[in-house]
Amino acid sequence: MQELEFVQLNDDWSAEPNAPLVAVVFEGNAANLSFLLNPWQRKADFREEATVRFSNCSRWNWDATNDHAWFAGEGRYAKQAPKWGEFYEVVGEDILGGNIDWEIIAADTVNARHFLFYFRAETLEFIASGWSMSTKTIH
Template identity: 30%
Template sequence: MRYQQLNHDWNADPNAPEPHLTVAGQTVQLEFYLNAFQFAQFQEGDKACLTFRNCHKYSFNTLNDEGYYRGQHRYNDQQLPWGEFYELFTDWQTDFPQDAFTLGSVAGSTQLHQFVFFLRDNTFECVAESWDFQRS
């Protein structure tokens, strides 16, 4: 399986990221607390927001690290390490969680990407044209 880690100088708080998902049309935003333990540029209580534009579909479920290591995800730690934000290079039309919400068609869009973000008690996945990271 091919993937690329996208969060090299930030990550979600490992203990209480308290993710909050907002959906408006085909824009999905995921807000969370940042990891101030590992990254000195952040202080406890700092937040960030990932924004996904022209999002075709997403899944936000309660799969946590314990479930991941017990084999409750379609990948294992040898294929995709837990705890980071990745772009996946798979066929998202067949390789996506069953609990997905579809937001709109993909007609006219040639640049869709599949993303996954492992948080402490949740897993977020989406198929979207683009993403950006901003500190809140």
């Protein structure tokens, strides 16, 4: 098994643990991942929504691996990723993103990176050149 590094990208925020209302919308070569933030982990309003924008997104995958499966040792990174429910960049792969059934949008860019986000009921992965985050309170 190859040794991977999981760089946690969410320091003081995470998704709402029970009902994050995950959605993905594409705009050109960008993927916008929206979800409710966890108001108990950071100074966030209840119903504050985050949008993580993946620039130059070339591939993505929405997997049904949930928290129960992950803790049971199932899923691609269940025995490697440090913690469930976090946002990571996966570093050190022989094949960027591994061999799974990706939804392909475009060819990978030279500076493509692998992003992994564990939500309560699903796992999302993106191959993209970078990411940024914005927030807003929804009513």
